[in-house]
Amino acid sequence: MTQAATGLSTRSNSVDAAAEASRRALSQLESPPDFCVAFLTTDHGSEVEAVLQTLAEATRTPYVVGCSAAGVLAEGREVESEPAVAVLAVCSERVRATPFLFADDGDQGLSAGLRVGQRLAASRNSEDLVLVWPDPYRIRPDCLLQGIDATLGHVPVAGAAASARRPGNGTFQFSGSEAGQGAVSGVRLGGEFRCRVAVTQGCRPLGAPVLVTRSHENLILEVDGRPALEVLRERVPPALLADPGWSRDRVFVGLYPDDGGDDYLVRNILDTDPDTGVLAVADVTEEGQRIVFTLREAGAAREDTARMLRRVSQDSTNDVRFGFYFNCLARGRSLYREDGVDASLIRAALPDVPLIGLFGNCEIAPVGGTNRILTYTGVLVLVSD
Numbered sequence: 001m002t003q004a005a006t007g008l009s010t011r012s013n014s015v016d017a018a019a020e021a022s023r024r025a026l027s028q029l030e031s032p033p034d035f036c037v038a039f040l041t042t043d044h045g046s047e048v049e050a051v052l053q054t055l056a057e058a059t060r061t062p063y064v065v066g067c068s069a070a071g072v073l074a075e076g077r078e079v080e081s082e083p084a085v086a087v088l089a090v091c092s093e094r095v096r097a098t099p100f101l102f103a104d105d106g107d108q109g110l111s112a113g114l115r116v117g118q119r120l121a122a123s124r125n126s127e128d129l130v131l132v133w134p135d136p137y138r139i140r141p142d143c144l145l146q147g148i149d150a151t152l153g154h155v156p157v158a159g160a161a162a163s164a165r166r167p168g169n170g171t172f173q174f175s176g177s178e179a180g181q182g183a184v185s186g187v188r189l190g191g192e193f194r195c196r197v198a199v200t201q202g203c204r205p206l207g208a209p210v211l212v213t214r215s216h217e218n219l220i221l222e223v224d225g226r227p228a229l230e231v232l233r234e235r236v237p238p239a240l241l242a243d244p245g246w247s248r249d250r251v252f253v254g255l256y257p258d259d260g261g262d263d264y265l266v267r268n269i270l271d272t273d274p275d276t277g278v279l280a281v282a283d284v285t286e287e288g289q290r291i292v293f294t295l296r297e298a299g300a301a302r303e304d305t306a307r308m309l310r311r312v313s314q315d316s317t318n319d320v321r322f323g324f325y326f327n328c329l330a331r332g333r334s335l336y337r338e339d340g341v342d343a344s345l346i347r348a349a350l351p352d353v354p355l356i357g358l359f360g361n362c363e364i365a366p367v368g369g370t371n372r373i374l375t376y377t378g379v380l381v382l383v384s385d
Contacts, residue, residue, distance in 0.1 A: 001094070001385070003030060003092070004091070004354040005025045005088075005089055006087065007022060007087045007089070008077060008085070012082075012083050014048075015047065017051075018058065018085050020085075021074075021085040022036075026089055028354075029089060029091055030091070032060040032091065034061065034063065034097065035090055035099065036063065037065055037324075037356060038064055038065075038087045039066050039072045039086045040084075040086075041085075042068045045169075045170075045172055052174055052177055052179060055087070059087070062176050063099050063176065065100075065174065065175045067173045067185050067358070068162050068163070069162065070165040072086040072356075076340075076343055076344070076347035078339060078343045086356050086357075088324075090322060095383065098120060098187060098190070099176065099185075099187045100119055100120075100175055100188070101174065101184070102183060103180060103182055103183045104184075109138070109139030109141070109147070109184065110144070110146060111147065112134075112183070112184050113145065113150075113184075115147075116151075117148045117152045118151055120152060121151055121152065129155075129156055129157075129158065129189045129195045130148065130188050130189075131158055131186050131187050133162050133173060133185050133186055134159075134184040135170075136362065138181070138183075139184055141373050145372075149371060156366040156371065157364055157366065158326070158364055158381050159186060160327075160359075160360025161361035161364075163359055163360050192385075193321075193384060194384045195383050196315070197366060197380070198308050198311065198380045199377050199378070200380070202301040202304075203266055203294035203297065203301070203376055204295055204297050205294055207292075208292070210231060210292070211223060211288065212286065212290075213225050215285045215286060218282065219285075220253070220280075221278050227277025227278070228277055228279045229277040229279055231293075251269060251293065251295055252293075252295075253267050253292075254266050255285065257367060257368045257370065261367070263368060265372060265374060265375075266375050266376045266377070267282045267283045268282040270282055296335070298335050298337065301331065301335060305342055308380070309349035309350070310349070312349070319384045320382045320383070321384060323354070323356075323382040325343075325346060325378060325379070325381075326358060326381075327342060327357060327359050328360065328374075328377055328378065329359045329360065330375075342378055363379045364379070365377075
């Protein structure tokens with residue numbers, strides 16, 4: 001049997017916040033937890049060592065793992081604009097946790113990923129789940145996944161890149177009493193359990209998918225035999241085209257993986273060339289690949305999150321014990337212009353599930369059977385007996 005509970009504190013004093021969040025979580029458990037996951041806003045970064053000591057003493061377990069975040073989610077709330085500590089405490093005879101923390105070796109996370117895989121290589125069960133929270137300023141998530149996949153093979157990996165509330169501020173990761181920057185923290189969940197990972201998009205498609213007919217690395221020259229920018233302009237709402245920066249933070253390209261599924265990976269448009277009609281995007285594209293142009297939109301994100309939760313609720317039984325929600329920094333208040341939209345939707349759909357989350361610099365989840373880097377999405381992870 002698995003028991004889990006979450007606690008949240010918005011106290012400004014770091015030690016008090018860690019103690020309160022821990023107490024709120026443990027008050028709902030019948031036994032001391034076997035492991036805990038904690039997310040701290042970067043307001044608490046200067047006191048991280050004291051916070052970790054407090055978490056270990058209050059939760060009565062040395063197995064506490066997590067990272068910094070610009071905002072956190074717990075107890076059905078999203079906290080983006082004030083200090084916060086969120087704690088998930090889990091007591092289970094069925095779920096085994098292996099927390100870890102590995103620093104970057106200067107190769108942007110490849111070696112860290114290899115060490116994560118080597119640490120966990122003794123467990124290759126398909127039921128395993130690896131959660132990761134890398135420092136996005138030192139560790140490239142794609143390099144990290146490359147290292148993990150090379151050593152673990154087909155094991156699902158989910159999570160988010162750690163984040164900071166103010167641009168330029170560093171992030172931090174921790175496991176047990178160790179904390180640092182330029183690292184990846186995380187936890188391998190193994191044992192007898194089932195997990196469900198679901199993704200919700202923050203953008204809506206602008207028309208049907210098209211086919212890349214000419215490309216070079218990250219440059220899309222033509223789609224369906226026509227200049228790419230020409231086709232995109234035809235699909236962007238006219239009112240948006242009047243904005244000189246229309247392609248910068250509202251319009252994106254969705255790349256379909258080669259598995260033939262309906263999920264796509266949203267990527268930024270880095271530049272456009274009106275003379276040649278070429279689009280530069282933040283990923284490599286190939287001729288023959290399906291893509292879709294997308295628009296970041298609050299209404300579409302809300303509707304897609306509700307659809308995702310309906311599917312999850314229908315498929316899930318009452319044996320969901322705890323969960324995680326990894327939300328993009330570009331969602332939350334910056335997208336909806338109001339607080340707590342996703343958290344409220346999740347709580348309404350899954351009212352009895354203890355769930356913790358953070359706002360990340362990117363999201364990570366298996367899509368089409370392959371671990372992928374996602375952007376502008378929300379990733380929901382549910383763990384069931």
